[in-house]
Amino acid sequence: MKPASRHMPRIKHPSATPASRWLGYLFVAGLVGGFLWALWAHPAVVGALVALAMGGEAMSRAREKKHFARLLHARPEESICDFARSIDCRDVDTWVVRAVYEELQACLAHHRERFPLRVTDRLGADLQIDGDELDLSLVPDIARRTGRDLSSTQANPLFEKVTTVGDLVNFFNAQPRVAAA
Numbered sequence: 001m002k003p004a005s006r007h008m009p010r011i012k013h014p015s016a017t018p019a020s021r022w023l024g025y026l027f028v029a030g031l032v033g034g035f036l037w038a039l040w041a042h043p044a045v046v047g048a049l050v051a052l053a054m055g056g057e058a059m060s061r062a063r064e065k066k067h068f069a070r071l072l073h074a075r076p077e078e079s080i081c082d083f084a085r086s087i088d089c090r091d092v093d094t095w096v097v098r099a100v101y102e103e104l105q106a107c108l109a110h111h112r113e114r115f116p117l118r119v120t121d122r123l124g125a126d127l128q129i130d131g132d133e134l135d136l137s138l139v140p141d142i143a144r145r146t147g148r149d150l151s152s153t154q155a156n157p158l159f160e161k162v163t164t165v166g167d168l169v170n171f172f173n174a175q176p177r178v179a180a181a
Contacts, residue, residue, distance in 0.1 A: 064128065067128070068111045068112075071126065072111075072112060072115075072116070075116040075118065076116075077116075078116035078117075078118070079114070079116065080098070080101050080102075082116070083097070083101055083116075083117055083118065083119065084097050084098075084101075086118070086119045086166075087119060087166070087169060091173075092169060092170070092173045093146070093172075093173055095145070095146045095147075096142075096146050096148070096169055096172045096173050097169055099142045099145040099146045099172070100142055100165065100168050100169050100172065101117055102145075103138050103141050103142050103145070104117055104127065104129075104138070104165065104168075105117065107127075107129060107133070107137075107138060108127060117165055118165065119164065119165055119166035119169070120164055120165070120166065121164060121165045122163055122164055123162070123163060123164065123165065123168065124163070127165075134162075142168075142172055143172070143175070146172055147177050147178050148172055148175040148176070148177060148178065149175060149176050149177065149178045149179075150175065152176075153175070156171060156174050156175060157174060158170055158171040158174060159171075
């Protein structure tokens with residue numbers, strides 16, 4: 001019998017290697033050097049571009065903050081229990097439910113430590129999760145935690161049809177388990 005999902009291993013994200021850290025520092029130093037040279041050569045143009053970019057970023061953050069405040073206000077006391085109750089766990093692996101919930105919460109932690117998710121939340125429109133972030137970060141992490149195989153995702157009936165959190169749960173539930181080594 002499979003252990004309960006509460007015994008699932010915690011989220012472990014790989015840390016950067018020392019070599020990749022130094023390459024990152026070198027890249028950032030190059031960008032800073034290029035910016036300082038451009039600022040010295042064309043101070044008015046660069047100053048105007050920086051002010052425009054900062055204004056746009058401030059407006060974007062304010063819109064995002066207001067959007068997530070509305071979501072949080074609508075569901076003040078919801079937890080993983082409410083999320084799991086909205087899914088038929090007789091047909092869905094509870095490890096998939098927990099892994100999807102916890103990985104999405106980790107992705108949204110900058111808005112609130114324990115962000116209340118609903119099955120009907122749209123990944124792009126409601127949670128503002130980029131498709132690349134979903135494909136490159138979340139999907140492999142969820143697959144690793146649930147022991148699901150990602151080698152034949154095209155055979156999944158939900159392939160390229162995942163728009164909500166519930167779709168993501170069902171997508172992983174339909175994926176085959178990794179064969180035991």
